[in-house]
Amino acid sequence: MRHIAIIGSGPAGYYTAEAAQKKWGEEVRVDIFDRLPVPFGLIRTGVAPDHQSIKGVSRRYEKTASGDNVRFVGNVCVGSDVAIGELQQLYDAVVLATGAPNDRVLGFEGEDLANVFGSAAFVGWYNGHPQFARLDPDLSGRHAVVIGMGNVALDVARILSKTQGEFAGSDIVLHALDALEESNLETITILGRRGPHQIMMTPKELGELMQLERASPHVDPEVLPPLEDDALLEPGLRKSVTLLRDFAAIPQSIHGEKSIAIDFAFFASPVRLLGDDGKVTAVEVERTEVKAGRAVGTGEFTRLPADLVVTCIGYRTSPIEGVPYDERAGKFANDEGRILPGLYCVGWARRGPSGTIGTNRPDGFAIVDLIDDDIGSGNRKRGREGFDELARDRGLDIVTFRDWQEIEKAEIAAARDGSPREKFVDVESMIAARGG
CATH class of the missing domain: 3.50.50.60 (FAD/NAD(P)-binding domain)
Known part of the structure; x- marks a missing residue:
């Protein structure tokens, strides 16, 4: 069994998860982390609100997220709630798909x-x-x-x-x-x-x-x-x-x-x-x-x-403590996606802010091929089980994909006439909307 952690739930993150599913089937467990309680990254908060056809690509990510071997882990900030080094100890591979969120x-x-x-x-x-x-x-x-x-x-x-x-x-x-x-x-x-x-x-x-x-x-x-x-x-x-x-x-x-x-x-x-x-x-x-x-x-x-x-x-990628960073290029220092043993990057975090949303798909598949070359069948790490134990010890309030679906239902219900949804714009409201 291979255990993969992906940091960032935007296009690069979900395409990488899709690639892992296709490469290893039931022999992989993927956890997708995001500091927000809601997924899809720039699809939700970067694509123009009047470009709904582009935002529709999230339906593809929902299909990936519906599998038992891929889990959304929202409301967890990597770097403060959990360190990169800790994730590396728990997962066979950690993939940074954090995009380039800074101007x-x-x-x-x-x-x-x-x-x-x-x-x-x-x-x-x-x-x-x-x-x-x-x-x-x-x-x-x-x-x-x-x-x-x-x-x-x-x-x-x-x-x-x-x-x-x-x-x-x-x-x-x-x-x-x-x-x-x-x-x-x-x-x-x-x-x-x-x-x-x-x-x-x-x-x-x-x-x-x-x-x-x-x-x-x-x-x-x-x-x-x-x-x-x-x-x-x-x-x-x-x-x-x-x-x-x-x-x-x-x-x-x-x-x-x-x-x-x-x-x-x-x-x-x-x-x-x-x-x-x-x-x-x-x-x-x-x-x-x-x-x-x-x-x-x-x-x-x-x-x-x-x-x-x-x-x-x-745009520039946000530095993360313990991860080599290319200040001039504003992205993680990497060699075709490899940063350090067991640590990778994909999408804008790898190549800088270039290409379209679809460019991230071949990027994600290429990274999974690199991981496959590096880790083989896995290294007996604890993966999801180990992280859940750490989260309980630290009192982390994890938001799951099912929670996100409840948040989305509430946004749709609150929509003004002619709008597909009225987004919650603060974390507290998002978490409250997930219900019991």
Whole structure:
């Protein structure tokens, strides 16, 4: 019998558990740990609430979780409730699938001003993550700046732009819905250091900006490269750039009919944030040009008004005591997933924040193959039995997958009209909802 502990119940964790089931069948026991009482990680608190079709992948994880050989162990914080070293003593393999939940920092003046948020925090706020539910961003100003040229920046801009009616069918939490309803935003600037040919935005997400009721996207035609240069792009990026050209061709009369402008500011590198009385008021940017794929400053500076700033510049994995960490890359130090004997990492914790949700599936299967090479049939460790004994001794209040199903039932029952659920946004309410 093989005993596997997986730390993190997001896509990487559940794909790894699925791979273990397929590799070893009844000859494996997998415990999936999470510090929250609810599973699915970024599917629940990272994917945009108006992208319910993407969130539907959790049904696949439910199938994995329903087997007797896979168990959800929620409300257990690895590092404080139990140490990594203790888990290594109990399990044949410990797999870190903790993702990259922390924002990368800008590293320049002003990022500590009020109403400046990283995307992990801001997205967590409108998705109801307990860590960020009390963020309380001030949306009373007229100008927002979103720093970044990836899909997360598009998510933030789109959520800030939508009317209450456009959130029908989503699971955006009520406190965010109410705050957005009172928003006074008139411009949302998406800021990027490089040009249209270097964006990381996908066509589907860009295309959604054309469907917004009260907002329209705007691109200055002068920043677009010659049309013939698009032929050198890979097909997905070419489609995205074509959409930017479509944005540039929108007549001014259409823009005038919308109350919110979503402006794409290319070749603009933020260098500092300015504030008044401790709150952000502007972003100072340096005009850039792209040389050999890199943004190079030109020495020309301008200021953009900003009453709200959200940075979407990447994420970092949380360090864990006793686990080697690559500070530069913001992930666990590893060799193709191996960290130390018996200790592995998978997903963003292994490779950094790259790829799609589906990218984690082959990653999980590859890690299980490595574990199989390393541990064979197992090493007679106690696994689940040993952890349960430790949990009893420490008085840990474990939340099981069956408990989670009761929590989910309560969220569904509390849903407002047109919403699939109303999420609990604090741990205490989640635990209380599981019932007896």
